[in-house]
Amino acid sequence: RASTATRASSKAKELEKLQDQFLDIDVDDRDPCIRLPPCETRKGWALQCDGLAVGYGTRTVATCAIVDLDRGFRCAVLGDNGQGKTTVLRSLAGQLPPLGGVFRWAQGLRVGLYAQDVYTAFSPDMVAEDHLFRCAREAPGQNPPRQEIFDLAGALLFGPDDLKKKVGVLSGGERARLCLGGLLLGKYDVLLLDEPTNHLDVETVEALADALVGFPGTVLFTSHDRAFTTKVANRLIEVGDGAFSLFPGDYATYCAQLEAESDGQAPPPKAEKPKTQTIAKPAPDKSKQRALERLEKRVAELTAERKQLESELSTSYDARKGQRLAALLPELEQAEAAWMEAAG
Structure with missing residues (x-):
């Protein structure tokens, strides 16, 4: 029969092992590291697009001349x-059929x-x-x-x-x-x-x-x-104004160009005009303005609904809300495209 001292020593060793395990778990709280499985590596082209037009239904959202990657x-x-x-x-x-042109992997x-x-x-x-x-x-x-x-x-x-x-x-x-x-x-x-x-x-x-x-x-x-x-x-690849194409610079150049264009959009100072000069302003197209307002309102409504659904789904999943979000995303993109086209 084991002595009291022997049993105490055994218990101490078991406790030491458990403490080591807990220490390992605590110490292992390191930064995440993602390793992607290897894939085939070969040189040459991956993607070729020739006159590709993309969109939904019969509505073209963007086209390209030639994009090779x-x-x-x-x-x-x-x-x-x-x-x-x-x-x-x-x-x-x-997932979406081309509305014109071709692409190939x-x-x-x-x-x-x-x-x-x-x-x-x-x-x-x-x-x-x-x-x-x-x-x-x-x-x-x-x-x-x-x-x-x-x-x-x-x-x-x-x-x-x-x-x-x-x-x-x-x-x-x-x-x-x-x-x-x-x-x-x-x-x-x-x-x-x-x-x-x-x-x-x-x-x-x-x-x-x-x-x-x-x-x-x-x-x-x-x-x-x-x-x-x-x-x-x-x-x-830059997408805008109904077209997409390869951008010739890096991302820093792209951001700098956006900032320069944004600065250039500031309204210039108004020059003083002779008091006798009269400039006739074209009458606003009220029907176009109303259509633009309706589109803007629709985009705002869909955006608010999307944010609400994403907020609710981030805490608990509901199949009906998930299906609505899936249907809403392309609907919102089409509404935004129509709004941008009307505003332009």
């Missing part, structure tokens, strides 16, 4: 809201899309970790180690308990991050990312930027995050 570039798609950035990405992903390239509303397509009964493992399993080549999948999930703010939850109880933000994780595990050669930094904290945004910079494939993305775009983009 080589493999390995990380291309930011830039422009004001309503100009057609999301429409361009959805068209290149094959190089043979063998696998293209994956992350869209702002894609998380609404999840089955509510799906378990979160099952989605990640399925995406990794369906990707070509050897499956990544389980720990890499868990590491990616952790970088996207999913703890062990979160991964056991059904999608139906996840918030809209959690669903969006889960969808992004599945896309990153898919070993796609081309990543099309529409506002990928939404629903991510600052550290995870930085980790995603680092991962994309080290990604050997091709990336096209939209983002309102200037720091993220500055770090990731080494090529630019």
Whole structure:
């Protein structure tokens, strides 16, 4: 029979082991690190667009003459809201049929899309970790180690308990991050990312930027995050005034040009005119003005509804609200495009 001293020594060792485990957990609270699975790396062109026209239904939002993009570039798609950035990405992903012209991806390239509303397509009964493992399993080549999948999930703010939850109880933000994780595990050669930094904290945004910079494939993305775009983009596509084309400079040049154009829009000082001079002003087109006001009101209503839905979905998911958000996004983009066209 063990002596009291022996039992005490054994208990002390067990307690020491438990303390070491707790210390390991505390110390392991490091910055997130996202590792993208490798994809095929080859030189040559990735995307060719020739006279491509994109839009919804019969309404053309933007067209291009020729846009060619080589493999390995990380291309930011830039422009004001309503100009057609999301429409361009959805068209290149094959979700929207071209309204004119053609585009083609190089043979063998696998293209994956992350869209702002894609998380609404999840089955509510799906378990979160099952989605990640399925995406990794369906990707070509050897499956990544389980720990890499868990590491990616952790970088996207999913703890062990979160991964056991059904999608139906996840918030809209959690669903969006889960969808992004599945896309990153898919070993796609081309990543099309529409506002990928939404629903991510600052550290995870930085980790995603680092991962994309080290990604050997091709990336096209939209983002309102200037720091993220500055770090990731080494090529630019500008969308505006019904057209899209490659921008000849870098992102710093693009921002400087926008600021210069903004400064140039300031009204010039009014010159003094002779008192005898009379300038006739054209009569305002009241019908056009009323149409513009209606469009402006519609854009404001849809924008307010979108913000309300995103706020509600970020805390708790509701299928009906998710479906409404999915339908609202293209509706808002079309309304913004119509408003910009009428205002121009």
